[in-house]
Amino acid sequence: MTSSLLFNITTLLYLASMLAFFAALANRTKPFFGMAGSYIAFGGLFLQTIAIGLRWKESYTLGVGHAPLSNLYESVVFFSWTIVLIYGLLDLKYRYRVIGAFVMPFALLGMAWAQLGMKSGIEPLVPALQSNWLLYHVITCFLGYAAFAVACGISIMYLIRETHERAAQANEKSVVATFPPSRVLDDLNYKAIMIGFPLLTLGIITGAAWANYAWGTYWSWDPKETWSLIVWFIYAAFLHARITKGWVGRRAAWLSIIGFAATIFCYLGVNLLLSGLHSYGG
Amino acid sequence: MTTNDKTWPQTLWDFFCSLKLTMFLLIALAVISIIGTVIPQGTPPPEYLQTISQNKLKLYQTLGFFDMYHSWWFILLLSLLCINLISCSIKRLPGIWVTITQPILIMSDELGGSLSSRKMFMINGDARTLCDRVAAVLKMEFAAPVITEDGGAFHLFAQKSPWSRMAVYAVHLSVLVIFIGAIIGSLFGYKGYVNIIEGQTISNVMSRSDKEIDLGFAVRCEKFSVANYPNGAPKEFKSILTVLENGRPVPDYTNVRVIVNDPLSYKGITFYQSSYGKLGEHEFTISDPDGKNPQPLSIKSGGSAKLPDGNGICLQETTADISQFQSGISGPAAQVEAHLANGESKTFIVYADNPAMNKMNLPYTGGKLLQYKGGEEFVYTGLQVAKDPGVWVVWLGCFLMVVGIYVAFFMSHRRIWVRVENGMVTIWSNASKNKGGFQLFMKQLETKLDKQYSVEDNK
Numbered sequence: 094m095t096s097s098l099l100f101n102i103t104t105l106l107y108l109a110s111m112l113a114f115f116a117a118l119a120n121r122t123k124p125f126f127g128m129a130g131s132y133i134a135f136g137g138l139f140l141q142t143i144a145i146g147l148r149w150k151e152s153y154t155l156g157v158g159h160a161p162l163s164n165l166y167e168s169v170v171f172f173s174w175t176i177v178l179i180y181g182l183l184d185l186k187y188r189y190r191v192i193g194a195f196v197m198p199f200a201l202l203g204m205a206w207a208q209l210g211m212k213s214g215i216e217p218l219v220p221a222l223q224s225n226w227l228l229y230h231v232i233t234c235f236l237g238y239a240a241f242a243v244a245c246g247i248s249i250m251y252l253i254r255e256t257h258e259r260a261a262q263a264n265e266k267s268v269v270a271t272f273p274p275s276r277v278l279d280d281l282n283y284k285a286i287m288i289g290f291p292l293l294t295l296g297i298i299t300g301a302a303w304a305n306y307a308w309g310t311y312w313s314w315d316p317k318e319t320w321s322l323i324v325w326f327i328y329a330a331f332l333h334a335r336i337t338k339g340w341v342g343r344r345a346a347w348l349s350i351i352g353f354a355a356t357i358f359c360y361l362g363v364n365l366l367l368s369g370l371h372s373y374g375g
Numbered sequence: 376m377t378t379n380d381k382t383w384p385q386t387l388w389d390f391f392c393s394l395k396l397t398m399f400l401l402i403a404l405a406v407i408s409i410i411g412t413v414i415p416q417g418t419p420p421p422e423y424l425q426t427i428s429q430n431k432l433k434l435y436q437t438l439g440f441f442d443m444y445h446s447w448w449f450i451l452l453l454s455l456l457c458i459n460l461i462s463c464s465i466k467r468l469p470g471i472w473v474t475i476t477q478p479i480l481i482m483s484d485e486l487g488g489s490l491s492s493r494k495m496f497m498i499n500g501d502a503r504t505l506c507d508r509v510a511a512v513l514k515m516e517f518a519a520p521v522i523t524e525d526g527g528a529f530h531l532f533a534q535k536s537p538w539s540r541m542a543v544y545a546v547h548l549s550v551l552v553i554f555i556g557a558i559i560g561s562l563f564g565y566k567g568y569v570n571i572i573e574g575q576t577i578s579n580v581m582s583r584s585d586k587e588i589d590l591g592f593a594v595r596c597e598k599f600s601v602a603n604y605p606n607g608a609p610k611e612f613k614s615i616l617t618v619l620e621n622g623r624p625v626p627d628y629t630n631v632r633v634i635v636n637d638p639l640s641y642k643g644i645t646f647y648q649s650s651y652g653k654l655g656e657h658e659f660t661i662s663d664p665d666g667k668n669p670q671p672l673s674i675k676s677g678g679s680a681k682l683p684d685g686n687g688i689c690l691q692e693t694t695a696d697i698s699q700f701q702s703g704i705s706g707p708a709a710q711v712e713a714h715l716a717n718g719e720s721k722t723f724i725v726y727a728d729n730p731a732m733n734k735m736n737l738p739y740t741g742g743k744l745l746q747y748k749g750g751e752e753f754v755y756t757g758l759q760v761a762k763d764p765g766v767w768v769v770w771l772g773c774f775l776m777v778v779g780i781y782v783a784f785f786m787s788h789r790r791i792w793v794r795v796e797n798g799m800v801t802i803w804s805n806a807s808k809n810k811g812g813f814q815l816f817m818k819q820l821e822t823k824l825d826k827q828y829s830v831e832d833n834k
Contacts, residue, residue, distance in 0.1 A: 157604070217604045220612055220635040291780045298773045307636045309647045309761030310566060311769060312557075314444045316412040326405035330398055337394040355405070367412055 096151060097213060099144035100170065104204040106137030107177070111201050114194035121271040127190040134197060138177045145174060148215070157217035162231040165364070166211040171231070172360075173203035175239035179288065183243060187281060189273045195246035226303035234296030234321075238356050240289030241328070244282050245353035248346040251278040255343060279342065282349055283335065290328050297321050316367040320359035327352040391462040400456045407452065411443040457554065460547040468544060474788075475537045480523045481530040482792035487803045494821055496800045502529055506795045509824060516820055517791060531793040539786035540807060545779035552772030559765030567760040571596035572654060572753045576619060580760045590644060590760075593619040597630060599651055599756040611635075612648050614756040633758075647759040653677055655752030657693060657709060659725070662744050664737060666730065672745075676752050684741025687714045693752060697726065704729060709747045713739040789813055791820075800824070 110133040117126035148161040161167045180196045183189075207213070255275040257267070272278065300318070305311035312318060331348040334340035340348075381389070390396060415423050419441055424432065439446030479486065487493060498505065506522065506529035513520045513533045520533035567588055569580040578593040597615040604610045611634055618628035618641050625641075633639045638647045655676035661683065662669040674680045679689040689712045694700065697708035706728030713721050721739045725747040726732055733746050787808035794801045802821065806813035 217606070217608055217610065220609060223611075224636040226636075287784045291777065291784060294780055295777060298777065301773070302770070305763075305766060306638070307647065308649070309638070309645050309759050309763070311763075311766060314411060314416060319408050319412045319444075323405045323408050326401045326408070330401035330405070333394055333397050333401065337398055339395075340398060363412070 096144045096148035103137045103141040104208050107201040110134040111197040118268050130193050131190050141174050152215045159218045166213050169203050169207040173200045175235045176200040176242050179239045179243050195250050196243050199242045230299040233292050237289045237292035237296050240285050241353045241356045244285035244349045247282045248349040251346045316363045320363050324355045392466045396459050414440050464544050471540050480532045482803050490803045490805050494802045502795050502797045509793050529795040534790045536786050537788050539782050540788050542779045542782035549772045549776035556765040556768030560763040564763035570755045570757050572755040596756050599754050644762045649759040650757030657750030658748035660746045664744050707749045
């Protein structure tokens with residue numbers, strides 16, 4: 094059994110989970126589909142956890158042992174893992190399965206891109222990454238990113254549902270009517286960002302601590318650093334929006350979506366489009 | 376007096392206390408920060424300057440776009456954010472302070488009406504006995520209550536984590552602490568770099584602004600080495616450094632290994648492995664194929680030269696003894712890359728003691744014979760040097776921020792008031808965060824209290 098095979102099965106499971114969630118939206122009377130979506134996602138998460146551990150072990154067999162968080166492929170796989178993990182935690186705690194329909198596509202997209210479009214070879218660690226800070230920094234950042242991905246999915250749902258609530262008649266039986274009420278979605282969005290914001294803060298701080306330890310500067314306005322700060326500003330604005338007149342509701346949801354777009358740019362755009370210190374693809 | 380008649384200090388104060396200003400500043404900072412990630416910061420590289428027009432360059436320079444994070448307008452926005460968060464804190468803290476230190480012990484119906492959660496029980500029994508029972512349940516399930524007797528009724532007040540209300544101000548304070556740390560660093564610290572040749576000692580480094588800084592001690596590079604993975608990718612860059620005071624090695628700072636991600640710190644100054652290179656001078660001769668008419672040719676390590684036919688050659692690598700790379704051959708040798716007239720490049724070895732083998736390179740050197748004579752080469756290590764006395768203040772701020780955010784998000788000030796009168800118990804409750812979770816808790820607590828009364832009733 095190789096990690097590569099397990100990653101492929103994981104990808105298929107995430108696809109199946111997403112389709113099940115879509116079916117759950119279309120068949121509001123049958124709770125079976127929602128349950129299937131959740132359980133398949135958890136199965137995928139379990140397999141992917143094993144696969145990541147296996148890849149870690151394989152790197153030691155190759156004599157270049159390191160945590161599988163060192164290049165673009167490994168980070169995208171890990172990103173998918175964290176998205177499903179955060180979704181799972183929210184599902185277990187708040188029991189609004191159907192948000193999976195708007196969250197699993199992100200996880201599937203990540204896995205499909207990694208498995209189909211990227212080189213997956215295990216490479217040795219360049220000197221700049223040979224530090225335990227790599228683990229702390231990458232894990233906190235990606236858990237934060239994942240919480241923002243979940244929040245973004247929920248915000249899109251919120252905007253659709255909120256528009257619908259204003260326009261639709263009571264007892265209407267469209268797909269949107271199966272969404273949780275906009276009040277609940279607004280609250281879930283906030284809960285997801287409450288997970289993401291402290292993690293992003295920790296991610297930025299561990300990054301600064303590492304930079305200070307390795308280069309002697311905790312902050313050098315490198316594009317990656319600056320974009321992480323931009324993301325931090327946007328979510329700080331989101332947190333303040335909830336107590337500011339005129340910013341509650343739709344505007345806050347838009348901030349959450351823009352925040353995730355900035356997150357993705359910070360993660361991928363900076364590496365692909367801008368130049369700087371952070372050129373490992375992680 | 377209408378609201379339009381506010382005095383200007385009042386207007387200014389309200390402006391700085393407003394959350395709308397906070398929203399504006401956070402979004403403005405997010406948007407404006409993008410500029411410096413698109414336009415290169417510091418001295419713009421020549422390749423970039425070629426892509427923009429003269430007018431644009433002038434405009435960017437005037438606006439400070441090439442060092443935007445230190446420009447007056449960026450600093451102004453950050454300062455406004457600081458003033459904003461200080462003002463907001465000053466405005467709201469006194470009220471919060473009173474809530475924490477002087478809790479309402481007796482809940483009135485008017486005040487209680489504004490609380491979301493209220494529950495009444497009608498029970499037969501003596502108020503004092505009931506009060507004791509309620510107090511016992513509160514103490515067991517929540518927190519020990521303060522009991523006030525007033526006009527025949529008993530007022531119980533219990534609370535948990537009142538200090539969590541301060542967390543959001545701790546986060547605001549932490550932002551200021553981080554800024555203070557950054558200011559200390561920029562006033563009393565510096566960033567610099569130094570190259571030290573193997574075996575050499577330095578006592579000065581160059582700052583980023585090209586000023587020479589005296590370290591107050593000396594550093595010697597004993598050795599520098601590079602290790603590679605089997606596939607050729609770099610594995611480790613390693614300098615062996617010794618710190619010297621008055622020319623004498625300092626114990627514990629002798630032969631210290633410095634690699635990427637593992638620096639050397641001495642007297643608040645830290646040395647980081649950053650780059651390396653070679654310095655040296657190599658002698659070649661260029662002659663007719665039979666060795667006649669030799670002309671000397673000297674090339675620096677990593678440097679290049681022009682051959683008589685006009686083609687250029689680059690010196691890539693040299694060794695004092697080739698036998699470790701090629702068996703059966705010995706003596707000094709150099710690896711050279713020739714740039715041919717047809718645009719191609721060719722890499723080959725030039726030997727010092729094998730003129731016959733050098734003849735094989737004639738096609739790449741314009742029919743002339745290139746021979747290596749040997750040379751002297753020194754390896755140097757490139758070190759980043761930093762002194763930042765403010766860094767601990769920054770870490771203190773970061774610590775405060777993380778703890779503050781955690782408490783602000785996940786802890787809540789929970790309060791319970793109970794009024795026990797003859798025949799009636801009224802309960803109010805309030806939580807500063809996670810109201811839904813607290814309502815569940817209250818339901819369970821009320822069920823427990825209810826059970827207590829039922830036991831009483833059945834007796």
